[in-house]
Amino acid sequence: MVIRTCARSSGAFMKLLYCYQNRDEQIKRARKAGRLTVGRLGFGVPEEMILAAGMVPVMICAERTSELSRADKYLEYSFAPKAKAWFDVLAGGGKSPLPDFVAAADSEDVVNRIYYYLREISRTEPDCGIPPLHFVDLLFSRHMMYQKWNYAALERFLGQLEEWSGRRISEEDLRRGMELVESRRTALLEISALRRCAEPKISGCEALVIIGSGFFMPPEEHAALVRELADEAHGWPSLEGRRVFFCGGAQEDTAVYEKIEAAGAVVVSEDHNWGDRCYERAAAKNAEPLKAIADKYMLAGVSAQKGLVAERVEALRAGVAACSAQSVVFYTDEYEEAASWDYPSQKEMLDGEGIGSVCFCKMKYPAENNAGLDKALSDFFRGEGRINAK
Amino acid sequence: MRSERAVKKLRATAEAAAYQKQWFRETQQRVESGEDFAYVNADVPMEILRAMDIPFVVNQWWAAICGAKQMTSKYFGLLREAGYRDDLCSYCATAFAESLDTDDRLSGPWGGLPSPTISITRLACDCQGKIFELFSKRHGAQLYTLENTVPRKLPLKWWELDWDNWEELYDTDRLDFAVEELRCLIRFLEEKTGRMFDINRLAEVMHLINEQESYYLKTRELIAKTSPAPVTVVDTINAVMQAQWQRGTQWAVDHAAGLYGEIKALAESGTAAVPNERYRLMWLGRGLWHDFAFYQNFEEKYGAAFVWSMYLAMGADAYIRNNVDADPLRALAARYIGMEDFLHCPPWNAQWFLKEAVHNNIDGVVYMVPENCMQAVEGSYFVKKTLEDAGIPVLIFRADPVDARKWNRDTMTALVEEFIEDRIMGGGKNG
Numbered sequence: 001m002v003i004r005t006c007a008r009s010s011g012a013f014m015k016l017l018y019c020y021q022n023r024d025e026q027i028k029r030a031r032k033a034g035r036l037t038v039g040r041l042g043f044g045v046p047e048e049m050i051l052a053a054g055m056v057p058v059m060i061c062a063e064r065t066s067e068l069s070r071a072d073k074y075l076e077y078s079f080a081p082k083a084k085a086w087f088d089v090l091a092g093g094g095k096s097p098l099p100d101f102v103a104a105a106d107s108e109d110v111v112n113r114i115y116y117y118l119r120e121i122s123r124t125e126p127d128c129g130i131p132p133l134h135f136v137d138l139l140f141s142r143h144m145m146y147q148k149w150n151y152a153a154l155e156r157f158l159g160q161l162e163e164w165s166g167r168r169i170s171e172e173d174l175r176r177g178m179e180l181v182e183s184r185r186t187a188l189l190e191i192s193a194l195r196r197c198a199e200p201k202i203s204g205c206e207a208l209v210i211i212g213s214g215f216f217m218p219p220e221e222h223a224a225l226v227r228e229l230a231d232e233a234h235g236w237p238s239l240e241g242r243r244v245f246f247c248g249g250a251q252e253d254t255a256v257y258e259k260i261e262a263a264g265a266v267v268v269s270e271d272h273n274w275g276d277r278c279y280e281r282a283a284a285k286n287a288e289p290l291k292a293i294a295d296k297y298m299l300a301g302v303s304a305q306k307g308l309v310a311e312r313v314e315a316l317r318a319g320v321a322a323c324s325a326q327s328v329v330f331y332t333d334e335y336e337e338a339a340s341w342d343y344p345s346q347k348e349m350l351d352g353e354g355i356g357s358v359c360f361c362k363m364k365y366p367a368e369n370n371a372g373l374d375k376a377l378s379d380f381f382r383g384e385g386r387i388n389a390k
Numbered sequence: 391m392r393s394e395r396a397v398k399k400l401r402a403t404a405e406a407a408a409y410q411k412q413w414f415r416e417t418q419q420r421v422e423s424g425e426d427f428a429y430v431n432a433d434v435p436m437e438i439l440r441a442m443d444i445p446f447v448v449n450q451w452w453a454a455i456c457g458a459k460q461m462t463s464k465y466f467g468l469l470r471e472a473g474y475r476d477d478l479c480s481y482c483a484t485a486f487a488e489s490l491d492t493d494d495r496l497s498g499p500w501g502g503l504p505s506p507t508i509s510i511t512r513l514a515c516d517c518q519g520k521i522f523e524l525f526s527k528r529h530g531a532q533l534y535t536l537e538n539t540v541p542r543k544l545p546l547k548w549w550e551l552d553w554d555n556w557e558e559l560y561d562t563d564r565l566d567f568a569v570e571e572l573r574c575l576i577r578f579l580e581e582k583t584g585r586m587f588d589i590n591r592l593a594e595v596m597h598l599i600n601e602q603e604s605y606y607l608k609t610r611e612l613i614a615k616t617s618p619a620p621v622t623v624v625d626t627i628n629a630v631m632q633a634q635w636q637r638g639t640q641w642a643v644d645h646a647a648g649l650y651g652e653i654k655a656l657a658e659s660g661t662a663a664v665p666n667e668r669y670r671l672m673w674l675g676r677g678l679w680h681d682f683a684f685y686q687n688f689e690e691k692y693g694a695a696f697v698w699s700m701y702l703a704m705g706a707d708a709y710i711r712n713n714v715d716a717d718p719l720r721a722l723a724a725r726y727i728g729m730e731d732f733l734h735c736p737p738w739n740a741q742w743f744l745k746e747a748v749h750n751n752i753d754g755v756v757y758m759v760p761e762n763c764m765q766a767v768e769g770s771y772f773v774k775k776t777l778e779d780a781g782i783p784v785l786i787f788r789a790d791p792v793d794a795r796k797w798n799r800d801t802m803t804a805l806v807e808e809f810i811e812d813r814i815m816g817g818g819k820n821g
C-alpha cells in the first residue's frame with residue numbers, strides 16, 4: 001500500500017512528506033531565520049512552552065544511516081536501537097545539525113539514562129559539543145502529589161527557557177503556544193476520523209507522514225496543510241484490507257507500517273507517540289497555562305513505558321473499539337522491553353473479544369533487517385493465525 | 391582444585407543463614423495466622439514497615455534465595471508457558487515467576503513465599519511497576535508504588551555528605567517530595583493494616599540501623615587495610631545482605647557486631663582467606679547468586695582474592711544518617727532516595743568505586759553488567775574509564791545474577807583468568 005498516487009498527487013501531502021523526509025532542514029531554516037532551537041528528547045517535553053519562548057521545538061529522532069560510533073563508545077548493549085541513535089545524534093555522531101539546546105523528559109526510562117550519560121560527557125569533556133541540557137522531571141503516576149511535583153518541574157523548565165531565550169515568557173505567550181498546538185491537534189483529529197471510519201481514506205503509512213511531519217515544521221503551517229489535505233482525502237479511494245491497531249514501540253518512519261500494509265492490512269490507529277497518541281489529549285483551556293500543560297503530558301494516553309498492565313489492557317480495549325480494529329499487531333524492537341510485560345494480558349483480553357493478534361518482539365532496527373517479517377505478516381493476515389514471532 | 395560449591399567459613403554467614411530460615415518460618419506462621427505481609431523491592435524505605443512491625447520480604451533477597459536454590463530455570467519455564475518472555479528482568483521477575491508455580495508450597499525454597507497482602511515498589515525503571523502489579527494480582531496483594539526523581543545537584547563526593555549534610559547533598563525539593571512520599575506510604579499502611587505509625591519507633595529503628603552500619607564501616611576499614619584479607623566476598627556478601635534486610639532490629643546490630651568481631655579476630659591472628667593473596671579484586675555489580683564458588687576460582691592458581699563488593703561497602707558509606715531525632719522522616723528520605731543514585735547514576739557511582747578501589751588497594755575490577763536490566767545501565771563506560779585512568783584495569787562482562795541458564799562457568803573462568811594474566815599480572819598496577 002505504502003503511499004498511494006492520490007496522496008502523491010496532493011500538493012499538501014507532498015509538502016508534509018518533504019518535511020517528514022528532510023528533517024534536518026527544520027534546524028537549518030530556524031538558523032536562517034535567526035531563531036533558537038530546542039531538541040525534545042522524549043515526548044514529555046512540552047512543545048507549547050518552547051513555542052511560547054519564541055524558540056523552535058525539534059524532535060530528536062534516529063538517523064537511520066548513522067554508524068552509531070558515539071553510541072557504541074559510551075552506551076551499554078542494552079539500549080534499544082532507536083535510543084542508541086538518539087544518543088548518537090546528540091553526542092555528535094550523526095550528520096544532522098544539532099539543536100541549540102536539549103530538553104529531556106522521563107517519558108521513558110531510557111531517556112533518563114541518555115540524559116545522565118550526556119550530562120556526564122558534558123561534565124568530563126567540556127569541548128564535546130553537546131548542547132546545554134535540561135531535564136524536565138515529569139512523573140506519570142496519577143496522584144495529586146505527583147501533579148504538584150510536575151507543576152514545579154514545569155516552573156523550572158520555564159525558568160530555563162527564559163534563560164536560554166533571553167526573554168520573559170508571559171502567560172499570554174504560553175496561551176499562544178497552547179493554541180498553536182491545539183490547532184494542529186484538531187486538524188489531526190480530522191485525519192484520525194478519515195482513518196477510523198468504515199471505509200478508511202488514509203493509510204497507516206500516509207498517516208505517519210501526516211502526523212510525524214508536524215514535528216519538523218511550524219505548527220500553524222502544519223495545521224493548515226493537514227486541514228487542506230483532510231478536505232482532499234474525503235475524495236480519495238477507500239482502502240480495503242484487515243483493519244489493524246498497532247500496539248508497541250514508536251515508529252519514527254514508515255518501514256514497519258509499509259510491511260504491515262503490503263501484507264494486506266490497513267493500520268487504522270496506534271498507541272505510540274509518532275501516531276495517534278501524540279495529539280489525543282488536549283490541554284484544558286480554562287486552567288492556568290502551566291498547569292494545563294503539565295496535566296496534558298501527565299495524563300496523556302497510557303504509554304507502554306509508564307502504564308501499568310491493567311491500564312494498558314483497558315487502553316487497548318478502548319483503542320481497538322474506537323477504530324473498529326479487526327486485528328492487533330504488537331511490535332517492539334530489541335531492548336524495548338517494558339511492553340513485553342503487558343502483552344500476555346492484552347492478548348488474553350483480545351482473545352476474549354475474538355480479535356486476532358500477532359506479536360513481534362526483539363525486532364531489529366531498521367525494520368528491513370528482519371528476515372521473515374514479510375512472510376510472517378502475510379501468513380498472519382491470510383489466515384486466522386495467532387502466531388508469536390520471536 | 392575447583393569446588394562446585396562456595397566454601398564459606400565465617401560463623402556469621404552460617405548464623406545469618408540459620409536466622410533467615412527461622413525468621414522466614416515465623417513469617418510464614420504470622421501470615422498463616424492472618425497478619426498482613428508485604429513484599430517490597432530493595433530500594434523501598436522498608437524502615438517504615440519495620441517501625442510498624444509489618445513483616446516483609448525483600449524482592450532481591452528472595453530472588454537470590456531462589457537463584458541459590460537453583461529454582462530459576464523452573465520458574466522461567468513457567469513464565470514462558472504463561473506467554474511471558476523468559477529472558478527479561480530475571481532479578482525482579484523471579485517472584486512473579488514463582489507465583490505461577492502451583493506446587494510452590496511443596497517445592498519452593500523453604501516452603502515457598504507466603505502470599506503477601508501488600509506489595510511495594512519504586513518506579514525506578516519502566517518494568518518494575520508492571521512486574522509488581524502482575525505479582526500482586528497472582529497473590530491478591532494490594533500494590534503500592536513510589537515514584538523516582540532525578541538528581542540535579544551532583545556533588546562528586548556524596549559519601550562525605552550523606553551522613554550529616556544531606557541537605558547539601560540533595561536538591562531540597564527532592565527531599566521535601568520524598569518526605570511527602572513517606573507520609574503517603576505511612577497513611578496507606580495504617581489504613582491497610584489497622585496499625586498506627588509511631589515516629590518515635592522509627593527513630594529507634596534508625597538508631598539501630600546506624601549502629602549496625604557502623605560495624606560494616608569498621609569491617610570495611612579492617613578488610614581495606616589488611617593484606618592478605620581475612621575474608622573474601624564469599625563470606626561478606628551473604629552475611630551483610632541477609633542482615634541488611636533485617637536492618638532496624640537488635641538481631642541485625644548484634645549480627646553486624648559479631649561479624650566484625652569474627653573478622654577482627656581472624657585479622658589479629660593473621661588468618662588469611664587466601665594465604666597466597668597477591669592480587670586484590672573488586673566485584674562490581676549484583677551478587678552472582680547462582681554460582682558463589684566462581685569467586686573462589688582464582689585464589690589457588692593466582693592468589694587473586696575478591697575482597698570487595700558493594701554489599702559491605704554500601705553499608706559502610708551509604709546508610710548512616712546522624713542526628714536522626716531532629717526529623718526521622720527526613721533522615722529516612724535522605725537515605726532511600728540516594729540508593730538508586732549512588733549505584734546507578736554517573737558520576738556518583740564511578741567516583742565512589744574509584745575511592746573504594748584506592749582505599750582497598752584493588753589490583754583489578756571484575757564488573758558484571760546484568761543481562762536485560764535497564765536500571766543497571768549505569769554508565770559502565772564512565773566507571774571503566776574512571777578506574778582505568780587511575781591505573782586499575784577493569785573487565786566488563788554480561789551475565790545474569792539469578793538465572794543460571796546462560797552461565798558457563800568454564801568460559802567465564804577463562805575470561806577472568808585471561809584478564810588476570812594479561813591485565814593485572816601483565817600490565818596493571820603490579821605489572
Ligand code: SF4
Nearest residue numbers: 479482515763764765
Ligand atoms: S529493568 Fe532491571 S530493575 Fe527494572 S524490573 Fe527489569 S531487572 Fe528489575
